[in-house]
Amino acid sequence: MPVKVSMTVNGKPVAAEVEERTLLVTFIRENLRLTGTHVGCDTAQCGACTIHMNGNAVKACNMLAMQAEGADILTIEGVAAADGTLHPMQEAFREHHALQCGFCTPGMVMSAIDLVKRHPKPTEAVVRAELDGNFCRCTGYHNIVKAILDAAPKVAAMR
């Protein structure tokens, strides 16, 4: 049975008719063609699909599109300013070479922004523990940790 879903994605209202079993990540990638949100493991371990739903980081591969009915969704495509200026977290990732192949990067950035929201002054140990749900196979996390520690006060200053 197809169902209607509607939500706000990156500030724009969207609606579509989808199969009930459609995952939120599939809806974002296939229906909306926002392909920055990636699927790395299908089972909520790798974090490549991390998005924000109503302001909190969630793994879009592990919920149905239906469960996001009426939600306010932010994907990586909506993080930079409208003129293309990078968010301070994105800028810190660039500055510190916190990405290589780029596949985990969107999920990593979404998690990182959520992390500093919850821990405005994180220590290295807090950052490492909080990144538990995001795998990166390229960087060894070294520069990701550096980038997040560097970005934290700048992101805090945005609010």
Next chain:
Amino acid sequence: MGSLNFIGASVKRKEDYRFLTGGGQYTDDVAPERATYAVFVRSPHAHARIRKVDTAKAAKAAGVLAVYTGEDVAKAGINGLPCGWLITDVNGQPMKEPPYPVLAQGKARYVGDRVAVVIAETYNQAKDAAEQVEVDYEVLPAVTDTASARKKGAPAVHDIAPDNTCYVWALGDKAKVDEAFKAAAHVTKLEFVNNRLIPNAIEPRSAIGAYSRADDSYTLYVASQNPHVERLLMTAFVLGLPEHKVRVVAPDVGGGFGSKIYLYGEDVVVTWASKQLNRPVKWTAERVESFMSDAHGRDHVTTAELALDKDGKFLAMRVHTTANLGAYLSTFASCIPTILYATLLAGQYTTPQIYCEVTAVFTNTAPVDAYRGAGRPEATYVVERLVETAARETKIDPAEIRRRNFIRSFPYQTPVALLYDTGNYEATLDAAMKLGDVAGFAKRKEEAAKRGRLRGLGYSCYIEACGIAPSNVAGALGARAGLFEAGEVRVHPTGKVTVFTGSHSHGQGHETTFAQVVASRLGIPVEDVDIVHGDTSKILFGMGTYGSRSLAVGGTAIVKAVDKVIAKGKKIAAHLMEAAEADVEFADGVFKVSGTDKQVPFAQIALTAYVPHNYPLDKLEPGLNENAFYDPTNFTFPAGSYVCEVEVDPDTGKTTIESFVAVDDFGKVINPMIVAGQVHGGLTQGIGQALLEGCRYDPETGQLVTGTMSDYCLPRAGDVPSFKLDTRETPCTHNPLGVKGCGEAGAIGAPAALMNAITDAVGVRDVPMPATAETVWRALASKKAA
């Protein structure tokens, strides 16, 4: 203009903006019109005869367009997947090469072997229908364990290899080695397993075949490290298609680490099927498929011995290894535990005699091929565990025993075929010991003991051979491919430059590093140079990226093309300035007549080449576009010293890495920021092997026990420390950039450093990898019991 030299500058990456904003385009992001979706039916058994595949129900399911089996691809004349390296065994016989069909024929030989494919209008329809394919299996006994594969009575994976032996291969003078062992004052012997790993690039493999009836051509989008090789193997050997009618595009690729070098059956099936259906066919692996069917790495069982004289000088090394190749020969499987392993056993030392015998076996497991380091991590593990153990046994300081045996004069011919061009091993060891404050270790150990912790320190002084070459020597050793690289430098009329490279970037940052090289050589801004890779329709040819070869081989091809551009530019400049060509010099982006103030900037030469009004048309073609192929004369030899310090909690066995120091000699460094990133990543994969990762097949059923990210333990941010890095520089002597390669070093050097530190902390000879808390706790318990 002198500031336009970017060699050694940490230029921020050109590729980052698109990756940070969701603008990357990976294979699964490509959405062709009228796409169909493929789902593979995979064997749930490690070894089974396929009595019948009943596709009738699946074929009738909603949205299904086709179901193909092994019989269908056989009928279509599709050949098996070829192996790119012929190993000749100790008796002069070629290795056993069983057929490697794209869909299983007659038998399934590992859990995850492709048995059928279902193609439907939507992914969900294909997935539903795949469950309706009924396969009648006769389950057979399976062998998955490396050490048991040759045991009498072990089930044969292939009829042509009844003893499961692909080859027995050897390198070195056995008689001389045996002689040296007899004369030794001390012999150190270790037996260990180099644990099997599953690469797990975060982007799963993906392939989209798209046939165009309009011009009878194919396009394959694929997550590949080497699109031209993929095309060559697929067209010439498997599908028999005209090469010029097939375009292979490897767009942004989300990590490879070796696992995306190979031609896989899925790639062939979607390409072929797209013509049968006259529609694009898309397949993307689920993570469980990555675990089951990506080529795995390592998996050696080794006995290794080191003979020393009374002063701790190494006299000889003797190594016997059994290497697991899995169920089929993957593209480069055969050369990994041989050519890329035994040749590295000299390490950084003057060991005069080395003998290595490798028995390669088939088992009912996923094919095993190159994974980051490919043979060299296994070799380094053998050498550096032996050396450290020998030091402990002979009561010589482990750094000192290494110094007594370092190679100090170059070029150096090892007894295992390689000719090291340059190096300075003492320099990296000195730097690593200083950075790691080895002098203060005893105090830290004491302090840790007061807290009830066991502190240990371990070294690893690795060498690797990168940029495998030259082609003719590799050919004589069995390579069935060339090992050069190609590049093209296209100067546009405005002086902007597009560079086409046969190397492929899947995280390494070529778009930045290569642009730095070209911009520096031409004296133009980095922003004026773009790098294009990963598309056979744009790039003249390419061997791709593996073995840390991109800058040393691919970069050199580009440099050669740039130099041709400059040479032609001099001719144009000579004409414009009415000077003799021999008097024209090029530096900092300007052509000058030496000894005069006459000069023309690069951009003006470019414009002149494309608007050839005042131009020597009688002697020179217009345009400014040059190609080059480069076949290196030798490998490059990066080397370095790692020092790792750990603490073990004796109550739980848990190991914490307190400090990890890596000092590498990669020759000339173009972008230190990118190089450090490569080292961080390599170290973490090496730490993963040593502490966390280990592929397990159930010995009874052959089931893959570590088949998900919750069963197979990949390193997370909390498992690794921040690293302390430094570099030393002895430029490579045989390429113009003086570069050696940096992508694999960390994964090569790290496991031995870590295991040397853990065994030091615990006070035992050996702990098997991965040194999980349980494993270390058991080692402590058995030590106490003894």
